[in-house]
Amino acid sequence: xxxxxESGRFExxxxxxxAKDESGxxxxxxxxxRKTGSHDVTFKVAYCGICHSDLHQIRNDWKTSQYPMVPxxxxxxxxxxxxxxxxNFAVGDRVGVGCMVWSCQQCDSCSKDHEQYCEKVVWTYNGxxxxxxxxxxxxxxxxxxDHRFVVKIPECLPFDAAAPLLCAGITVYSPMxxxxxxxxxxxxxxxxxxxxxxxxxxxxxxxxxKVTVISTSPQKEKxxxxxxGADNFLISKDQKQMLxxxxxxxxxxxxxxxxxxxxxxxxxxxxNGKLVVxxxxxxxxxxxxxxxxxxxxxxxxxxxxxxxxxxxxLDFCAEHNIxxxxxxxxxxxxxxxxxxxxxxxxxxRFVIDVTGSFSSPKAN
Amino acid sequence: xxxxxxxELSRFExxxxxxxARDDSGxxxxxxxxxRKTGSNDVTFKVAYCGICHSDLHQIRNEWKNSMYPMVPxxxxxxxxxxxxxxxxKFAVGDRVGVGCMVWSCQQCDSCSEGQEQYxxxxVLTYNAINAxxxxxxxxxxxxxxxNQRFVVKIPETLPFDAEAPLLCAGITVYSPMxxxxxxxxxxxxxxxxxxxxxxxxxxxxxxxxxRVTVISTSPKKEKxxxxxxGADHFIISKDQKQMQxxxxxxxxxxxxxxxxxxxxxxxxxxxxQGKLVLVGLPENPIxxxxxxxxxxxxxxxxxxxxxxxxxxxxLDFCAEHNIxxxxxxxxxxxxxxxxxxxxxxxxxxRFVINVAESYSSPTAN
Numbered sequence: 001x002x003x004x005x006e007s008g009r010f011e012x013x014x015x016x017x018x019a020k021d022e023s024g025x026x027x028x029x030x031x032x033x034r035k036t037g038s039h040d041v042t043f044k045v046a047y048c049g050i051c052h053s054d055l056h057q058i059r060n061d062w063k064t065s066q067y068p069m070v071p072x073x074x075x076x077x078x079x080x081x082x083x084x085x086x087x088n089f090a091v092g093d094r095v096g097v098g099c100m101v102w103s104c105q106q107c108d109s110c111s112k113d114h115e116q117y118c119e120k121v122v123w124t125y126n127g128x129x130x131x132x133x134x135x136x137x138x139x140x141x142x143x144x145x146d147h148r149f150v151v152k153i154p155e156c157l158p159f160d161a162a163a164p165l166l167c168a169g170i171t172v173y174s175p176m177x178x179x180x181x182x183x184x185x186x187x188x189x190x191x192x193x194x195x196x197x198x199x200x201x202x203x204x205x206x207x208x209x210k211v212t213v214i215s216t217s218p219q220k221e222k223x224x225x226x227x228x229g230a231d232n233f234l235i236s237k238d239q240k241q242m243l244x245x246x247x248x249x250x251x252x253x254x255x256x257x258x259x260x261x262x263x264x265x266x267x268x269x270x271x272n273g274k275l276v277v278x279x280x281x282x283x284x285x286x287x288x289x290x291x292x293x294x295x296x297x298x299x300x301x302x303x304x305x306x307x308x309x310x311x312x313x314l315d316f317c318a319e320h321n322i323x324x325x326x327x328x329x330x331x332x333x334x335x336x337x338x339x340x341x342x343x344x345x346x347x348x349r350f351v352i353d354v355t356g357s358f359s360s361p362k363a364n
Numbered sequence: 365x366x367x368x369x370x371x372e373l374s375r376f377e378x379x380x381x382x383x384x385a386r387d388d389s390g391x392x393x394x395x396x397x398x399x400r401k402t403g404s405n406d407v408t409f410k411v412a413y414c415g416i417c418h419s420d421l422h423q424i425r426n427e428w429k430n431s432m433y434p435m436v437p438x439x440x441x442x443x444x445x446x447x448x449x450x451x452x453x454k455f456a457v458g459d460r461v462g463v464g465c466m467v468w469s470c471q472q473c474d475s476c477s478e479g480q481e482q483y484x485x486x487x488v489l490t491y492n493a494i495n496a497x498x499x500x501x502x503x504x505x506x507x508x509x510x511x512n513q514r515f516v517v518k519i520p521e522t523l524p525f526d527a528e529a530p531l532l533c534a535g536i537t538v539y540s541p542m543x544x545x546x547x548x549x550x551x552x553x554x555x556x557x558x559x560x561x562x563x564x565x566x567x568x569x570x571x572x573x574x575x576r577v578t579v580i581s582t583s584p585k586k587e588k589x590x591x592x593x594x595g596a597d598h599f600i601i602s603k604d605q606k607q608m609q610x611x612x613x614x615x616x617x618x619x620x621x622x623x624x625x626x627x628x629x630x631x632x633x634x635x636x637x638q639g640k641l642v643l644v645g646l647p648e649n650p651i652x653x654x655x656x657x658x659x660x661x662x663x664x665x666x667x668x669x670x671x672x673x674x675x676x677x678x679x680l681d682f683c684a685e686h687n688i689x690x691x692x693x694x695x696x697x698x699x700x701x702x703x704x705x706x707x708x709x710x711x712x713x714x715r716f717v718i719n720v721a722e723s724y725s726s727p728t729a730n
Binding site for chain 2: 277295
């Protein structure tokens with residue numbers, strides 16, 4: 001449990017919703033944030049996406065949760081104040097913050113703009129900031145963030161539909177760029193059609209790839225093909241379909257966070273194919289060495305993306321008119337949303353209309 | 365356990381002597397069989413030496429459940445050309461040549477056109493496979509080889525003939541992924557798991573590429589040789605938790621050569637961010653690791669199988685240039701069963717090589 005005093009430590013009063021214990025039930029929570037420091041950007045939160053990680057962490061699935069926890073790391077809003085050293089942002093700008101609010105800025109990872117792999121990275125919520133205070137996320141009326149971790153949201157993107165790009169979007173965009181999945185004509189498989197999966201399909205089509213969705217739900221096929229533009233659709237439990245598609249994919253992005261067998265998915269890879277795991281199943285991954293040896297295939301993982309890369313992705317989305325397919329909800333729907341999210345009952349990301357939920361934010 | 369039709373042994377014109385396993389006991393004994401006459405695209409050579417690969421041990425004992433008997437193993441074969449076919453321009457009588465793990469592929473698929481014949485769906489392996497003409501393939505524990513020229517390589521003059529034989533499988537099996545993953549940037553760090561036939565070659569090639577090389581092993585007694593003879597910079601005992609923790613996130617790449625079952629997750633922990641672990645040994649059981657181990661540092665685990673023919677020639681030329689060859693124990697062919705038992709216990713530095721030429725004083729090649 002976070003020390004009670006922490007919630008009243010600072011000067012700026014903020015309203016939010018927090019989970020108080022591992023039941024994960026969220027309820028209104030008042031707390032404080034620091035005043036705008038010389039390197040900070042302060043913004044009134046407009047929208048915040050609900051990420052599957054939020055669900056895991058409010059319930060302490062990863063055994064690292066601190067309560068009270070204000071989740072939310074897909075945060076967009078309008079700047080109301082900037083610190084004296086901040087040149088890149090101005091009052092009125094549309095900005096966003098994703099999963100990180102601090103890193104060391106000195107290690108290899110930071111110098112390569114891969115702050116997410118820095119050993120000292122501080123997460124937007126459920127972390128400890130450099131001043132020792134717990135970090136509290138975007139299910140709240142106001143954010144104060146170091147300018148190095150703030151990005152600009154292009155004007156032409158719908159504000160609410162841009163929010164999930166800050167985690168779901170970058171989590172698939174980053175490995176797609178790292179593996180150069182940008183060669184038109186190559187084949188991409190996307191396992192799971194949720195927040196991450198639907199973005200992988202959209203990016204894949206924008207990169208000129210042939211995209212195959214691999215899913216357990218036949219009812220997702222129509223939308224996958226007609227709205228998202230997927231070229232093919234496989235039911236992962238249909239052995240015949242899976243065998244017919246063996247060795248047909250250059251890359252696979254696996255977004256599924258439930259435990260599932262990886263072996264049939266690796267078999268879909270061509271020689272030299274690569275499978276990137278971006279969901280976080282609970283149990284170990286397992287496969288026979290022969291599956292990768294005879295075909296020089298690789299299985300690995302990737303985690304969100306760096307700040308610079310996030311900005312690049314947002315600009316790419318603006319250019320190609322890509323944003324997320326969302327269901328906008330008021331803040332007080334959040335507990336129902338979490339239950340539905342657990343059952344995969346959302347197309348494809350809930351986004352909390354924060355402004356609409358807090359009529360008069362108490363920012364100074 | 366599949367038995368080869370008896371008639372296959374005498375199907376062709378050229379008489380050959382060899383040693384074969386007759387059943388899954390894996391015990392080898394003398395066998396006479398025949399090979400085809402030199403065809404227009406063939407290179408025929410008198411076998412001088414043949415390396416013993418761990419795959420030979422697995423297959424004579426039918427551990428992979430696909431063995432055909434009688435089986436003449438051997439896919440690290442070197443010798444002197446005695447005849448070439450009419451369409452063969454690159455090889456001449458008297459040349460020092462070698463054949464590795466493959467004797468045929470389709471030559472049309474993506475893998476073949478990229479010089480990676482080992483990933484072709486129709487690859488024919490040098491032994492324990494079926495040729496395009498339907499005959500079973502027999503390997504290099506024999507007095508003579510006849511092979512399509514596309515799968516024959518030249519063995520450089522400057523290296524000891526016997527010590528070059530294992531390059532044709534052990535050498536290329538580590539060289540290929542090292543090139544594929546560009547482990548050739550001086551100053552980067554390579555971990556080599558297991559110090560046997562493949563492992564010692566990975567250390568030698570790693571040092572030649574200018575890498576800092578760490579050997580990860582279960583045997584403390586291998587440390588002295590690893591450092592003093594092979595040039596390894598570091599040596600870690602994989603079961604020593606403290607050593608493993610101290611080395612966490614220190615390696616750009618790892619080549620895992622171990623074919624016994626062993627835990628992979630502790631090895632992944634040794635990788636830096638974006639590090640890559642390549643499996644080249646073939647353990648029997650599936651491997652396990654937690655997704656967080658790879659997600660939290662964009663690490664990758666994959667595999668690689670031998671190497672293409674062109675790449676094998678490139679490796680041989682590289683070895684000649686850098687004076688790299690294998691450390692071997694030269695044995696007569698009738699020692700082979702004892703060698704197999706010792707190999708099963710890892711009791712060899714680091715590859716047995718059968719002195720075939722001396723074992724057959726008068727080969728009956730036509």
